[in-house]
Amino acid sequence: MAKVLMKGNEAIAEAAIRSGCRHYFGYPITPQTEVAAYMAKRMPKIGGTFLQAESEISAINMVYGVSSAGLRVMTSSSSPGVSLKQEGISYLAGSDLPALIVNVQRGGPGLGGIQPSQSDYFQATKGGGHGDYHLIVLAPASVQEMADLTAKAFDLSDKYRMPAMLLADGTIGQMMEPVELPEKMSEGGFEKPWAVTGTENKREHNIINSLYLVPEQLEDKNLERYERYKVVEQNEVMYEEYMTDDADVVVVAFGIAARVSKNAITAARAKGIKAGLIRPITLWPFPKEAIAKAAERAKGFISVELSMGQMIDDIRLAEGCKKPVTLCNRVGGMIPSPDEVLKAIEDMEGGAF
Amino acid sequence: MYTQILIAGFGGQGVLFAGKVLAYKGLTEEKQISWLPSYGPEMRGGTANCSVIVSDTPVGSPIVHEPDILIVMNLPSLDKYEGAVSKGGYAFVDSTLIERKLERTDVKAFYIPATKMARDLGIPTLANMIIVGKVIKETGVVSMDGLRDALAKTVSAKHQDLIDINLKAIEAGYNFKD
Structure with missing residues (x-):
């Protein structure tokens, strides 16, 4: 096509x-x-x-x-x-x-x-x-x-x-x-x-409603x-893994931040740094298991986000606070450059976190 | 090949359209493509720019920080982006509107009086396409073959009658000699 x-x-x-x-x-x-x-x-x-x-x-x-x-x-x-x-x-x-x-x-x-x-x-x-x-x-x-x-x-x-x-x-x-x-x-x-x-007089009425005044009923609903x-x-968890097999430094990023991070990972690999990316495609449900698995071998994680650090909480919960998780971010409409992400990767590789 | 192009000028000079022509042409050559416009308040009367990537491999970030090819159609854009061009990259300057030359010596610079040429050819709004012609000639980022097909896709259905003058402008730029 x-x-x-x-x-x-x-x-x-x-x-x-x-x-x-x-x-x-x-x-x-x-x-x-x-x-x-x-x-x-x-x-x-x-x-x-x-x-x-x-x-x-x-x-x-x-x-x-x-x-x-x-x-x-x-x-x-x-x-x-x-x-x-x-x-x-x-x-x-x-x-x-x-x-x-x-x-x-x-x-x-x-x-x-x-x-x-x-x-x-x-x-x-x-x-x-x-x-x-x-x-x-x-x-x-x-x-x-x-x-x-x-x-x-x-x-x-x-x-x-x-x-x-x-x-x-x-x-x-x-x-x-x-x-x-x-x-x-x-x-x-x-x-x-x-x-x-x-109903065409063939079935009971269907009712679409979110009001349940009887607490037992509302609890059951929940x-x-x-x-x-x-x-x-x-x-239904979906994610993409990119060069994570042997990765020491695992970048976690979604959307545009993941695109920028891929450039940085290519640049890091060219410098001999084993970096990889986990890109959540479903943010809920979050790919907890993929991150927990990566935590077994990675030195640490970098959350690349266009926020003050929101997904970073879910990364920490998923990896059980076993490894350091740093934040590489820009906000207010700014986007981190591949160089900024590369710097964060190099910092983690070098032990500065 | 992974060519990053940045096109910048005033809103209304056809900066975004020039990027679209290159993108559609790349698509018809089965290249990987991304096209990203500035959509901020700057495009309403101020400066507009657009990032285009034409590549044989999947495109990473669509944002061009270090263009291999820079096209500038006003002085503020040259001032802003001259330093960003990759070493050995290309810069194409509308010399009708920008009087100064590049300060960089590690960039291949081309000066095209595109706005004047467009005016002389009776197509005053197509300086952008004249520069696109020169870009194709000097960089080969896309080919001239089958350009009509790419233009037919770029130009909206109700403006298909404008394909010929766009082609004329691109050819004028392609054949322009300093």
Whole structure:
């Protein structure tokens, strides 16, 4: 199949359509606006719905409505907009509804800036909204993965009845790379007997709800949900290992930070330093075992992030604080250069940590 | 081959488009490609730049810190990026708009009066394509063969009638002699 050049944001939108998503609700914000623009152009032509809501809060609640009816649905935004959606995301989780939420991150906190960032890691992986819940969080590092992981997110979300988040950043959203888009991208075919589609007097009413005033019931709901999360953690962890077989220094990075880190690892190898990369593709569930295994032989880990150090906590938990973990980071829309990552690798190799 | 290209100028000079043409041409030659625009406030009337990588091997970081090929279409961009060009790399300067020469002596510099040439040819908005022609000639980063196909992909469906003048501009740059 012929490859085409596409922006990461456009690849998300096209992949969503090819995954059977016909309902998109959003509100424009840099650097993800191309997702909405693409949907605005395409959805009316294929009998789908594109709706620019009056706010992000409104958009996420429209997502709740369509998902309740058993249909594939998504919204997208960037950091400040995703903060606004958190109440709705918690309601989706509490009602066991599948949906795709895309966050093309920009610098924060507050209104922040419009340049790339990864500082919504905590928000995406540790909650964000209230209550005990998880999202499946996927972190693309190329335009191809923007497409592939969009399809994957819909499938996982339907399979486990939980919302999924695609956690990208401004760089991957704005850049163009060759991408291959198969006609059919998603497994699909998930039965949704719980959906509110009309009973036709043939069955009991389905009720989509997150309110349980009897504490025993609410506890049961939470326990059942965490049983499902356990299955996700067992079966759905995704990561890429790059030159880790003999690595003394293991860099852990996702998204754009992983791309920069690969350049640094190539440069380190050229200098005779055994460096490798573990790139989490699912941020939740986090590739704990891969990191624990690497800890057996590595001197230490470097967390390369576009944040003040958020994923670094999960690395430390995964490796059980056996080895040093250092942070190589830039924030506010800045991106570490390959030289900065190389310096961190050399520091660790030389024992300076 | 792993060629990193940085194109910089004012917003409106077609900096991003020039990068797209090189990227699409590389794609049709089955190269690995990345294209990354600046999307900050600077592109609204200020300086715009774009990073393009054309490679035989997978592209790592799409951000170009040390360009092998620098194209500059205004003085602030030359001031900002002259020092970044890799040793032995190339710099292409629109000499209609930039009066000074490079201070570096370890860079192959080419001065093309692209804005004036474009004006003289009656295609005043295509100085960018004239420089692209010169870049192709001197660096061979992509080939001239099949350029029409690449342009057809780069130019939006409703502007396909502009392919011919883009080709004309690229050829003018390709054939330009100092």
